Amino acid sequence: xxxxxxxxxxxxxxxxxxxxxxxxxxxxxxxxxxxxxxxxxxxxxxxxxxxxxxxxxxxxxxxxxxxxxxxxxxxxxxxxxxxxxxxxxxxxxxxxxx
Numbered sequence: 001x002x003x004x005x006x007x008x009x010x011x012x013x014x015x016x017x018x019x020x021x022x023x024x025x026x027x028x029x030x031x032x033x034x035x036x037x038x039x040x041x042x043x044x045x046x047x048x049x050x051x052x053x054x055x056x057x058x059x060x061x062x063x064x065x066x067x068x069x070x071x072x073x074x075x076x077x078x079x080x081x082x083x084x085x086x087x088x089x090x091x092x093x094x095x096x097x098x
Contacts, residue, residue, distance in 0.1 A: 020048035 024046055031041040043050075 016052070019051065023047035023051070 026044050027047045027050060029043040029045065029050055031043065032039070
């Protein structure tokens with residue numbers, strides 16, 4: 001690991017620890033805003049946990065999106081390679097016949 005990467009990682013960890021320490025109070029998060037406070041759709045959690053889990057959720061969604069896009073591009077590349085191989089085989093067969 002490069003020294004610059006390590007320094008940035010330490011700074012991010014320190015910032016995250018500071019955020020977690022400063023925001024330990026519980027907050028009420030309503031999944032459905034039109035329902036009363038004491039419902040099954042209300043989550044009471046420390047603010048730092050809510051922020052970190054939201055960030056992690058975004059990272060997972062982004063990674064899934066990138067993975068799906070790469071799978072689609074790989075499939076497209078495989079199909080193009082297979083089509084090119086077929087065209088070359090057909091051209092070679094036509095050249096032999098002529």
